[in-house]
Amino acid sequence: xxxxxxxxxxxxxxxxxxxxxxxxxxxxxxxxxxxxxxxxxxxxxxxxxxxxxxxxxxxxxxxxxxxxxxxxxxxxxxxxxxxxxxxxxxxxxxxxxxxxxxxxxxxxxxxxxxxxxxxxxxxxxxxxxxxxxxxxxxxxxxxxxxxxxxxxxxxxxxxxxxxxxxxxxxxxxxxxxxxxxxxxxxxxxxxxxxxxxxxxxxxxxxxxxxxxxxxxxxxxxxxxxxxxxxxxxxxxxxxxxxxxxxxxxxxxxxxxxxxxxxxxxxxxxxxxxxxxxxxxxxxxxxxxxxxxxxxxxxxxxxxxxxxxxxxxxxxxxxxxxxxxxxxxxxxxxxxxxxxxxxxxxxxxxxxxxxxxxxxxxxxxxxxxxxxxxxxxxxxxxxxxxxxxxxxxxxxxxxxxxxxxxxxxxxxxxxxxxxxxxxxxxxxxxxxxxxxxxxxxxxxxxxxxxxxxxxxxxxxxxxxxxxxxxxxxxxxxxxxxxxxxxxxxxxxxxx
Amino acid sequence: xxxxxxxxxxxxxxxxxxxxxxxxxxxxxxxxxxxxxxxxxxxxxxxxxxxxxxxxxxxxxxxxxxxxxxxxxxxxxxxxxxxxxxxxxxxxxxxxxxxxxxxxxxxxxxxxxxxxxxxxxxxxxxxxxxxxxxxxxxxxxxxxxxxxxxxxxxxxxxxxxxxxxxxxxxxxxxxxxxxxxxxxxxxxxxxxxxxxxxxxxxxxxxxxxxxxxxxxxxxxxxxxxxxxxxxxxxxxxxxxxxxxxxxxxxxxxxxxxxxxxxxxxxxxxxxxxxxxxxxxxxxxxxxxxxxxxxxxxxxxxxxxxxxxxxxxxxxxxxxxxxxxxxxxxxxxxxxxxxxxxxxxxxxxxxxxxxxxxxxxxxxxxxxxxxxxxxxxxxxxxxxxxxxxxxxxxxxxxxxxxxxxxxxxxxxxxxxxxxxxxxxxxxxxxxxxxxxxxxxxxxxxxxxxxxxxxxxxxxxxxxxxxxxxxxxxxxxxxxxxxxxxxxxxxxxxxx
Numbered sequence: 010x011x012x013x014x015x016x017x018x019x020x021x022x023x024x025x026x027x028x029x030x031x032x033x034x035x036x037x038x039x040x041x042x043x044x045x046x047x048x049x050x051x052x053x054x055x056x057x058x059x060x061x062x063x064x065x066x067x068x069x070x071x072x073x074x075x076x077x078x079x080x081x082x083x084x085x086x087x088x089x090x091x092x093x094x095x096x097x098x099x100x101x102x103x104x105x106x107x108x109x110x111x112x113x114x115x116x117x118x119x120x121x122x123x124x125x126x127x128x129x130x131x132x133x134x135x136x137x138x139x140x141x142x143x144x145x146x147x148x149x150x151x152x153x154x155x156x157x158x159x160x161x162x163x164x165x166x167x168x169x170x171x172x173x174x175x176x177x178x179x180x181x182x183x184x185x186x187x188x189x190x191x192x193x194x195x196x197x198x199x200x201x202x203x204x205x206x207x208x209x210x211x212x213x214x215x216x217x218x219x220x221x222x223x224x225x226x227x228x229x230x231x232x233x234x235x236x237x238x239x240x241x242x243x244x245x246x247x248x249x250x251x252x253x254x255x256x257x258x259x260x261x262x263x264x265x266x267x268x269x270x271x272x273x274x275x276x277x278x279x280x281x282x283x284x285x286x287x288x289x290x291x292x293x294x295x296x297x298x299x300x301x302x303x304x305x306x307x308x309x310x311x312x313x314x315x316x317x318x319x320x321x322x323x324x325x326x327x328x329x330x331x332x333x334x335x336x337x338x339x340x341x342x343x344x345x346x347x348x349x350x351x352x353x354x355x356x357x358x359x360x361x362x363x364x365x366x367x368x369x370x371x372x373x374x375x376x377x378x379x380x381x382x383x384x385x386x387x388x389x390x391x392x393x394x395x396x397x398x399x400x401x402x403x404x405x406x407x408x409x410x411x412x413x414x415x416x417x418x419x420x421x422x423x424x425x426x427x428x429x430x431x432x433x434x435x436x437x438x439x440x441x442x443x444x445x446x447x448x449x450x451x452x453x454x455x456x457x458x459x460x461x462x463x464x465x466x467x468x469x470x471x472x473x474x475x476x477x478x479x480x481x482x483x484x485x486x487x488x489x490x491x492x493x494x495x496x497x498x499x500x501x502x503x
Numbered sequence: 504x505x506x507x508x509x510x511x512x513x514x515x516x517x518x519x520x521x522x523x524x525x526x527x528x529x530x531x532x533x534x535x536x537x538x539x540x541x542x543x544x545x546x547x548x549x550x551x552x553x554x555x556x557x558x559x560x561x562x563x564x565x566x567x568x569x570x571x572x573x574x575x576x577x578x579x580x581x582x583x584x585x586x587x588x589x590x591x592x593x594x595x596x597x598x599x600x601x602x603x604x605x606x607x608x609x610x611x612x613x614x615x616x617x618x619x620x621x622x623x624x625x626x627x628x629x630x631x632x633x634x635x636x637x638x639x640x641x642x643x644x645x646x647x648x649x650x651x652x653x654x655x656x657x658x659x660x661x662x663x664x665x666x667x668x669x670x671x672x673x674x675x676x677x678x679x680x681x682x683x684x685x686x687x688x689x690x691x692x693x694x695x696x697x698x699x700x701x702x703x704x705x706x707x708x709x710x711x712x713x714x715x716x717x718x719x720x721x722x723x724x725x726x727x728x729x730x731x732x733x734x735x736x737x738x739x740x741x742x743x744x745x746x747x748x749x750x751x752x753x754x755x756x757x758x759x760x761x762x763x764x765x766x767x768x769x770x771x772x773x774x775x776x777x778x779x780x781x782x783x784x785x786x787x788x789x790x791x792x793x794x795x796x797x798x799x800x801x802x803x804x805x806x807x808x809x810x811x812x813x814x815x816x817x818x819x820x821x822x823x824x825x826x827x828x829x830x831x832x833x834x835x836x837x838x839x840x841x842x843x844x845x846x847x848x849x850x851x852x853x854x855x856x857x858x859x860x861x862x863x864x865x866x867x868x869x870x871x872x873x874x875x876x877x878x879x880x881x882x883x884x885x886x887x888x889x890x891x892x893x894x895x896x897x898x899x900x901x902x903x904x905x906x907x908x909x910x911x912x913x914x915x916x917x918x919x920x921x922x923x924x925x926x927x928x929x930x931x932x933x934x935x936x937x938x939x940x941x942x943x944x945x946x947x948x949x950x951x952x953x954x955x956x957x958x959x960x961x962x963x964x965x966x967x968x969x970x971x972x973x974x975x976x977x978x979x980x981x982x983x984x985x986x987x988x989x990x991x992x993x994x995x996x997x
Contacts, residue, residue, distance in 0.1 A: 047846075092801075092860035094905035100854035105846035139633040140897075147894050151848045307586075352541075352599035354645045360594035366586035400641050403634075411588035 013467040014161040018264040019223040047106040049153045056160030060221040083114035138208040149213035160221035212396030269463035279483040292492035293332035299499040309364040316420025319430040343374040398468035405474040414502040415474040422481040507961040508655040512760040513717040541600040543647045547609045550654030554715040577608035632702040643707035654715035706890030763957035770976040779979040786986035787826035793993040803858040810914025813924040837868035892962035899968040908996040909968040916975040
């Protein structure tokens with residue numbers, strides 16, 4: 010879930026100085042409406058240590074009306090708190106209706122830290138997350154708006170960060186010994202945090218992972234997320250109170266660095282014919298071996314292909330299946346649902362096609378349609394596609410718990426390359442059937458799809474079922490990347 | 504959660520023959536509207552073995568239009584099913600929109616049986632229930648109506664039942680060896696089932712516990728619950744489809760035997776002055792010891808008093824506190840919420856007053872107001888008070904997990920006795936302030952309150968935090984019963 014926040018985005022001082030006053034102004038207006046509407050707002054700031062969480066807390070106190078804000082830096086439990094059930098300390102700090110409560114450190118901290126350090130083994134740590142979910146659902150049912158921010162830094166940037174802070178005499182105090190101790194367990198922290206986020210990424214209280222590399226970028230992005238969440242909620246309120254919507258102004262925080270995780274894919278990667286033929290042969294041979302082996306061990310696989318129109322899904326799938334015994338696999342092309350499928354929950358058609366032990370199913374498009382085409386084309390309501398992240402993660406968790414190996418590919422190409430291929434198809438009689446009006450329409454919504462793909466990866470690229478972004482401008486390179494990834498995943502899983 | 508279903512209610516053949524045709528007719532009409540509305544309906548029949556679950560399945564197939572019903576008697580997993588994730592077998596059987604799927608044996612069976620027999624220790628069994636909850640929430644979000652019936656029999660009646668079946672040559676085959684094996688673990692089954700029900704008793708998919716002692720009573724009651732659930736859902740549908748509500752006819756299944764669990768309380772129990780004085784002294788002395796002991800061990804207590812107006816809560820509380828060192832306890836009288844309390848979640852005011860370790864808090868009325876006065880007076884919507892059962896159980900579970908001992912009393916008196924006391928109060932100058940217009944108004948809603956109390960006990964009397972129904976017509980008897988129960992609970996908890 011964190012890959013999309015490892016782009017190291019930055020924002021220039023000039024840009025910041027231009028946007029910041031407008032953001033502040035709109036936030037202040039939004040804050041006024043919160044009071045009028047009697048809306049309790051809970052803002053949770055979490056993430057890796059030393060990533061600027063406390064700085065944001067200060068900033069929010071500048072941006073909002075401090076008379077309406079309660080700030081809670083949750084530190085050690087007091088003895089008053091230790092002598093009561095765990096959640097007492099949070100309940101006593103709950104914001105009243107019309108107030109904003111900002112929590113630095115929250116009900117997430119203790120379960121995550123306990124699990125990293127192997128404390129509190131008595132209870133399944135996932136249990137703690139289910140309690141969190143129940144708690145947030147309860148508050149949300151009661152009308153509270155819950156905004157959850159996760160500040161992320163990559164391992165490398167975190168190391169540089171801690172080192173440079175330690176060297177700076179003025180900032181040295183900010184690094185506690187615990188921060189280095191935590192850094193030694195960085196990978197554990199990430200794995201366990203991801204698990205925690207995944208189980209609490211609900212429609213009513215979704216997570217927002219923020220690239221925390223640069224102060225200006227992360228603060229403005231956080232402010233923008235908070236503003237957007239408040240605006241969305243105010244809009245959805247029943248029209249009892251005379252609440253005015255703050256101006257629909259949204260700050261476009263672009264920042265330097267790749268715009269989305271898709272832009273970070275190096276599309277210049279290519280293979281020449283000779284390399285390609287050689288690697289194809291090698292990888293197909295290995296894949297064939299691995300698929301037989303997983304059959305013998307009774308292990309099943311699910312492989313998902315998603316990607317831009319004309320990105321080469323079909324031909325890539327043929328290179329994959331070319332290496333397999335037809336008795337072992339099945340390809341499920343996913344188009345518009347049948348009548349029967351439409352009469353069921355959207356996941357039903359995919360459950361139908363789950364492989365038996367030892368078999369392999371390739372989905373040519375998949376359940377991710379819910380958060381891609383259905384989202385962009387408004388076939389699903391925001392509420393529906395937002396809660397789909399949790400539903401999909403739960404679905405894939407059930408697969409991986411059953412020891413099914415899950416591999417997911419997004420075939421990425423540039424917008425120019427897509428145009429080139431569309432034109433080529435139009436010109437080639439045999440390929441003309443492959444290009445439709447719809448393809449051109451989808452192309453018109455490229456940016457909306459890009460945003461949706463980015464969020465899809467942010468919310469559903471998980472430890473047990475990660476996404477692989479394929480550099481697809483060169484079909485040969487793409488096919489080899491797919492075969493290689495697949496072999497690696499099977500090898501690791503077996 | 505099962506006490507309310509141990510009344511052993513019966514229905515005469517005459518009554519059954521009178522009601523059954525009308526129920527069937529209305530159910531058929533409701534079924535027609537289900538189809539029109541495209542509503543998927545999932546009916547789960549669970550409960551103790553040999554309690555007539557399969558019989559109900561047959562009956563429902565008679566009562567509904569069999570062309571619109573899918574019946575699933577879930578038995579052993581097939582090899583097809585074993586080779587896929589656990590829920591695959593349920594997904595393939597999900598009813599389509601407009602159809603009714605009846606499940607005999609469901610996603611509840613395996614986790615409960617596994618836990619009773621100590622199988623599958625790898626995973627926290629509560630985890631399984633959280634998955635169930637997520638699943639039901641997902642289906643419900645998608646528009647499905649989920650009706651969950653639990654057939655209960657008391658231990659004694661279950662034994663008689665199995666014996667008489669075994670003796671009857673025609674019915675002998677219905678008793679499998681596993682049924683006796685299950686019976687030997689009856690108490691484990693009940694404890695674990697209660698835990699499962701408690702964690703899945705959500706507002707969107709609530710449990711209905713049915714007294715299964717008598718065939719006619721349980722079948723008609725089940726039919727009535729199903730009809731009511733369908734009617735409520737059809738009413739709540741957005742008015743897109745031309746759906747007609749089936750006639751508002753509801754079958755009043757009274758049955759013989761006590762009407763509610765309150766009617767099963769023997770209000771004739773009395774104590775004479777001498778016995779009372781002696782027992783009062785003894786119990787107060789023991790309570791005093793126990794309260795000091797729990798203080799030394801750092802164990803806290805929460806005691807809840809609820810009951811009819813004029814049932815004697817105040818004087819009973821004074822007999823309890825009379826035995827305690829004032830430094831150790833606090834009494835929280837709960838009246839209408841303050842402005843500050845009203846600005847928070849309804850549980851907030853109770854979290855405020857949770858005792859520290861070693862201390863004791865007595866709530867004179869409590870969070871149960873949500874499912875009593877707020878329900879009856881329509882201060883809370885049906886959705887709000889229905890989900891409160893889960894919220895309250897979760898709240899009390901957090902208390903008991905913190906080793907806080909929870910004791911809950913409902914002070915019961917007869918309607919006549921209440922009238923007598925009201926009149927007496929009116930006549931006594933010193934007590935006149937105690938009786939208000941509101942008391943008379945509440946009295947007018949006696950039956951609505953009785954129903955609410957019955958459901959409250961059904962949904963929130965749990966292993967770790969059970970309800971005690973106090974026979975309050977004789978104040979002396981009531982006080983001794985309270986002191987005795989309290990001493991027992993503290994002794995057991997310490």
